[in-house]
Amino acid sequence: MVYKDEQLDEEKVFKDPVHRYVHVKDRVIWDLIATPEFQRLRRIKQLGTTNLTFHGAEHSRFNHSLGVYEIVRRIIFNFRNEPHWNTKERLLCLCAALLHDLGHGPFSHSFEKVFKLDHEDFTQQIILGRTHVHTILEKVERGFSQKVADVIAKTYEDKLVVSLISSQIDADRMDYLQRDAYFTGVSYGHFDMERILRVMRPIDDQVVIKSSGMHAVEDYIMSRYQMYWQVYFHPVTRSAEVILSKILHRAKYLFEKKYRFKLEPTHFISFFNERPVLDEYLKLDEAIVFYYFQLWQEEDDPILRDLCERFMNRRLFKYVEFNPNQQMNQWMELYRLFQEAGIDPEYYLVVDSSSDLPYDFYRPGEEEERLPIHLLMPNNELRELSRQSDIVESISGKKRTDHKLYFPADIVSSMQDGKKQRILELLDNGGAKKHVN
């Protein structure tokens, strides 16, 4: 039997708290899971700094990748007799689902912003480069790795295949919403996935939803909305994320200024130069990052030392609401006062906006900026979801942005001179002061 069709003698299962079991019968999938590049995902947390807010959120990209694979496996089983579905794409879909997040690094979002990287470029490099994953994919058939890379990059010719992994109602989102809800312990992210899988239909180049399943999809959209505010954009998590990105900025700045670190930051050097090659990128997992942060708590540079100590011991910044339209003058005065007090505002006075962490909401995309969720009506017409659902229309039109000003309240309160009073006044004017707990 050729490799691509090879089946395991006995089906393997992974026990999974979200989907109960993840089933593997294809030899190719089993071999991919065993590669060092895929096993590395065990050492990358799915939600980065969220565990500082929700202590259960310790799950990894490995868990999530298996989950997405399992959902796609179930979808294509349901599609097997549908007229628009090409059964020959089965293995391609499964591989793309399993490998879609392969290029994620530790704390991806902050690393990407500070070091100007894109984890998707690394996903492509792992799949197409000289790696174990690449070798397995090329054993399936010559050029198969390119097909998997194209599906993940969303540039594959069969859009239907792409839409299973990436669309506004896809396996990726359905897994992370449920998984993140489970591990954070919140009760918002749940929806009836089984029902959604039963009403999905492949039509031409997209997956649509039978109109009778609209209420299950409403629940899914609601879950996205609630998870955004309650988990992904939680202000305490944002505080940790602000400090993390400031640590990386500071370390990079010091490196550029030829600062002598007590231990050469070997693993970071290519990142500081914004040119990490694949081998170096793969070596930097969360354990390595924490090792350096631990050491940097004893550095001579007071800013790097303080920021690392805050991050490691969860001594986070506090915040006030901030409206850039009404409070720019206050911000400029605060910036000056911080400078005069010897607190570098570049690191200790930070405005964080909702767009700094773009988890996406549902967008009707009516001007073809992105493909919406379509309902398949009984007369076979397609209708955009928010045109049929009052609930979705109402969420789509809701204000979904905010800005917060983060600062170290402990440093401000320990200030001795007269500036302290004015700083506190300005911060209080920012709205009801809230504390990070």
Added chain:
Amino acid sequence: MLTNHAKLMQFFSIAKEVTGRKKLQKMIYILQKNNVPFAEKYQFHFYGPYSEELSLRIEELTNLGFISEEREEKSNYYQYHYQITGDGREFLNQFTLDMPDFTLMVERLNTKSSRFLELVSTMLYFDDLPRNEIAEKVHVVKPKQNYTDEELKEAWMFIDSLQENQLA
């Protein structure tokens, strides 16, 4: 602080008015590919390069009252018009931005249709491929648009001339 927002405001101050969300998405992408330093991250989507970060930032600027968004009902969809407001100009005046002069490029992009800009941005998305392969790739990823050879030729001329604008 908010420098990326200010860069977008600079764009709106030059463009005066932009009609259509898709057009806005493609204009910023094409400018980015022509070395105007917008920071928004793009990915390939059903209709070509798309940035969720840009959509969210535009939503923020609208909610802050820095740009106005007007919704116009068309036969079976809504179309959006964007303009900078007085508050937006005041906000922008507080920044000194390190950006090249991209006025001419914005003016030229604004005269083009969103279909044409979708084609141009898609071609630029694959600019690491040789030119003959880019045309093939466009037909693979956008079979429904049926772009003609004339349109592709016009798009290449437009891309080349934008690069000249950029050099000027």
